[in-house]
Amino acid sequence: MGARQGKPGLRGALIGYGTIAEGHLTGISRTDGLEITAVVDVSPARRAAARRELPGVRVLAELDELPVEELDFIDVCTPPHAHLDGIRFGLRHDLAVLCEKPLLLDRRELEALEPEEKASRGFLFPCHNYRFAPSVIAMKAALAGCGAADGDFRGHFRTLRTSHARGTADWRPDWRRERSVGGGGILRDHGPHSVYLAAHLVGSRPDRVRCDLRRPEGGPYADTEEYAFLSLSFASGAVVDFELDWTAAGRQTSYLVSGSWGHVRLIDDDLEQCVDGSARRSRLPSDFNDPRHGNWFKGVFEEFLAEVSEGGRSARLREDAAVTIRVIEAAYRSAALGGRWIDV
Numbered sequence: 247m248g249a250r251q252g253k254p255g256l257r258g259a260l261i262g263y264g265t266i267a268e269g270h271l272t273g274i275s276r277t278d279g280l281e282i283t284a285v286v287d288v289s290p291a292r293r294a295a296a297r298r299e300l301p302g303v304r305v306l307a308e309l310d311e312l313p314v315e316e317l318d319f320i321d322v323c324t325p326p327h328a329h330l331d332g333i334r335f336g337l338r339h340d341l342a343v344l345c346e347k348p349l350l351l352d353r354r355e356l357e358a359l360e361p362e363e364k365a366s367r368g369f370l371f372p373c374h375n376y377r378f379a380p381s382v383i384a385m386k387a388a389l390a391g392c393g394a395a396d397g398d399f400r401g402h403f404r405t406l407r408t409s410h411a412r413g414t415a416d417w418r419p420d421w422r423r424e425r426s427v428g429g430g431g432i433l434r435d436h437g438p439h440s441v442y443l444a445a446h447l448v449g450s451r452p453d454r455v456r457c458d459l460r461r462p463e464g465g466p467y468a469d470t471e472e473y474a475f476l477s478l479s480f481a482s483g484a485v486v487d488f489e490l491d492w493t494a495a496g497r498q499t500s501y502l503v504s505g506s507w508g509h510v511r512l513i514d515d516d517l518e519q520c521v522d523g524s525a526r527r528s529r530l531p532s533d534f535n536d537p538r539h540g541n542w543f544k545g546v547f548e549e550f551l552a553e554v555s556e557g558g559r560s561a562r563l564r565e566d567a568a569v570t571i572r573v574i575e576a577a578y579r580s581a582a583l584g585g586r587w588i589d590v
């Protein structure tokens with residue numbers, strides 16, 4: 247990493263000071279050894295908010311104004327269209343780079359980045375925060391104790407929302423319905439969480455995907471899908487189906503995994519475990535309905551610090567993110583081909 251490597255406490259800059267940046271700040275404030283010393287945002291109103299809310303932090307309009315010699319990391323929290331530029335900037339200056347999902351939009355962006363990653367003393371770290379929801383942690387532990395780990399794993403994950411999430415009112419609140427900003431609709435927005443979570447719960451990476459999409463038939467959002475159905479298959483024999491819906495009657499996040507051993511089901515905060523005929527229920531407040539997911543980011547930043555201490559060498563999460571990007575890209579291709587199975 248950059249010039250400050252080895253000094254106590256790592257200093258970072260937030261790039262994009264909107265909704266999710268608040269969740270990141272909560273995580274950073276609960277993690278020893280990290281502080282935010284600068285913010286970059288293109289919106290004058292968001293810069294004004296940062297000056298108000300983060301006294302003492304340098305607030306800037308352009309990445310190029312950042313005092314990179316005073317930084318160890320940047321944390322890219324912009325909408326997807328600006329992720330690649332943010333990542334490139336950080337790597338060029340030998341900084342560690344955290345970045346929100348979707349990390350990048352396709353294989354071409356990923357491949358274009360490879361030489362820059364190799365040449366940099368920094369590294370790329372994707373924020374896979376859903377793995378740190380308390381109920382997901384409990385679900386992973388429950389699955390470890392039954393036959394699911396051997397591929398006897400059938401998943402059905404549902405992310406039901408009554409609309410797309412809106413971003414900060416100070417910029418373009420409906421950017422998730424602008425293809426040139428979000429890179430797609432619900433598959434691009436929620437798909438990454440479902441894919442990395444499936445890989446995490448199965449314990450390996452998927453190798454094939456098929457997908458159906460639905461876009462509105464007209465109107466301003468016609469080029470972004472608002473419903474997606476995916477099936478992911480794994481070499482172990484595991485299969486996970488996802489439903490992602492921005493047009494549902496109510497909001498719910500649920501993950502059901504079943505096999506000949508029984509089932510484990512999570513609906514928002516409620517975990518039900520039925521293994522070998524005996525059922526157990528527990529409630530784990532997990533804040534699935536908090537758009538900032540502030541409670542889940544401590545785990546992300548602790549994982550980041552562990553990666554820093556290894557000099558960014560483990561690259562496990564980086565590879566998980568690369569597979570996730572390839573799956574989403576293949577899912578769009580599958581949908582364009584009428585739902586054919588596509589190798590990842």
Ligand SMILES: NC(=O)c1ccc[n+]([C@@H]2O[C@H](COP(=O)([O-])OP(=O)(O)OC[C@H]3O[C@@H](n4cnc5c(N)ncnc54)[C@H](O)[C@@H]3O)[C@@H](O)[C@H]2O)c1
Binds near residue numbers: 267323325347539
């Ligand atoms: N991990 C999660 O659970 C989660 C949840 C929500 C959003 N996200 C991701 O976080 C990112 C941001 O989403 P959000 O909901 O916070 O959006 P938002 O609209 O609330 O905030 C985005 C901010 O980025 C700023 N911005 C836009 N372009 C910029 C640029 N080129 N340089 C600097 N600043 C720029 C905007 O002014 C705004 O303040 C997206 O990639 C989104 O997918 C992740």
